[in-house]
Amino acid sequence: MEPIVIVGGGIIGASIASHLKDDERPVVVYEQDTVGSGTSGDSVAVFVWHQSTPDPLSHRLRARAWDTYEPLIRDGTLSFEQIGTLDVAFGAEGATMRKEVAATLDSFGVSASFLAPEALAAHGLDPAAVAGALYTPEDGYLDPSEIIQHFLKEASSQGVTVETKTTVTAIRTDADGVTGVETENGFQPAHAVINAAGPWAPAVNRMAGISLPLRHNLGPVVVLQKDAPFTLPFIEFEDGLYVRGEGDRQAFAGQFGARYEDADELQPNEARSVAHDFYLDIEARIEDAIPRLSGVELVNEWVGMRTLTPDGVPFVGETAVAGFYVACGMNGLGVTLAPAVGEVLAEMVRGRSVASEIEAYLRPGRAADFREPLNEN
Structure with a gap:
């Protein structure tokens, strides 16, 4: 059975892997360096209920993320100040x-x-x-490395494979969508490919023939x-x-x-x-x-x-290339939103229903509204 491939082993990729850990398909995470070595490690890691421009859907995602964090903080798995x-x-x-x-x-x-x-x-x-x-x-800070290690420990315990020091060099597609990825170690067929590559996301999008305004x-x-x-x-x-x-x-x-x-x-x-x-x-x-x-x-x-992103909202969901998903453009809120983004994206990959207003809020296709040259619906 062809696996689900996640490109990026930062906090977003780790969250997605954790939420896909019990999928019937195998899951593989490719990280070009060590896990959490990119922007996740550079973050000041604040979980914020604060919003300078309040948005009820953003608040719902924060509440959803806190539902994951709170019990882990309470039992001592994660530290929170x-x-x-x-x-x-x-x-x-x-x-x-x-x-x-x-x-x-x-x-x-x-x-x-x-x-x-x-x-x-x-x-x-x-x-x-x-x-x-x-x-x-009620805002405070967490430790990104603790979060990433927790998510990947959960994922690995259920058979998710994490390949570090492994760069994805190309994404292969055909008329029906994604077929797999090329890495330094060769071709990996894939049922779906998820771009969770943080600041490298624009380059990964281009590998699939996708352009988003990042x-x-x-x-x-x-x-x-x-x-x-x-x-x-x-x-x-x-x-x-x-x-x-x-x-x-x-x-x-x-x-x-x-x-x-x-x-x-x-x-x-x-x-x-x-x-x-x-x-x-x-x-x-x-x-x-x-x-x-x-x-x-x-x-x-x-x-x-x-x-x-132009509107300050991440792009999360399937793109115009079937089987190619994105979870990118966190606008500095990666730590705050990671559990919610991972859960929502995992449900989308599995073909399960996501609240329509959340799906519309995050959909990559809204990029067409920003009047930049895009290959998106």
Whole structure:
């Protein structure tokens, strides 16, 4: 029986493999490096109920994902630090918008409120530097490597094969759809092929003759450390800078990067370093607005990469090439959405019904609405 092939061993591919573990067909995961070595490993790994533009379908997917995470956190399989998210405004207009967002999220059932500037001192901010913040206290961070290892352990226990250091070099198709993949080790026939390749997804799509409007942005991250213990929530500023507490003596400081409109497709394998201007921006933000980080030292850094879609919603489902599925364009929400995306995609591959509104929300065919040259329905 021809297997289901998953291209990519990051958090999305691992989730899909776990949800397909009891399929009647064999399942093979191909990872070009080691599992979790791409963008999953570079993530700051926050699970967020927070949304800057609230969408009820996105909330449903988050709730579905949390239904997987919560029992694993409760039994100690996964670690989770609930630190909350502050979405910080600098001016009156931003504050008004965040008050409205808090009310909408509250209507979804999310614990959300607007905090006035004087309340933010308790969270490490200077009240004089900000105009208030949207607060979602139930947000927190996980460990991507723990999640990936858990999903792949579950999958492997049921016979899923994980091939690391194995690059997919071509996807073979005929008039009826996918026939298999070529790897460095030869041809592997396949019943279905799933593109869960993260930032390499555009290249994998092209192998199948598919073009989706995916772009990349870069996310520099620096690790800051103090001798004295401190705590810090996940703090997003409206200009794209953010900080996130890590344990009791460290914090990550990063930048969300270019919006889709200003982004482009990049080469994921290209070596990149943190730009000097970013250090200056973080230093200035700490001095102006985050007194709790005064006196930190930089101890590490890296540059991550996010894969973006025009509407901020992932592409999940079967494409115009029969048997070729995608689960890509997570827009920085891979950790938040992975269990839900894996479950939905697995149901689609098995031919089972998925809620029509979720299927329409995620469908790759909506790419035609974005007026870019596509080979999609």
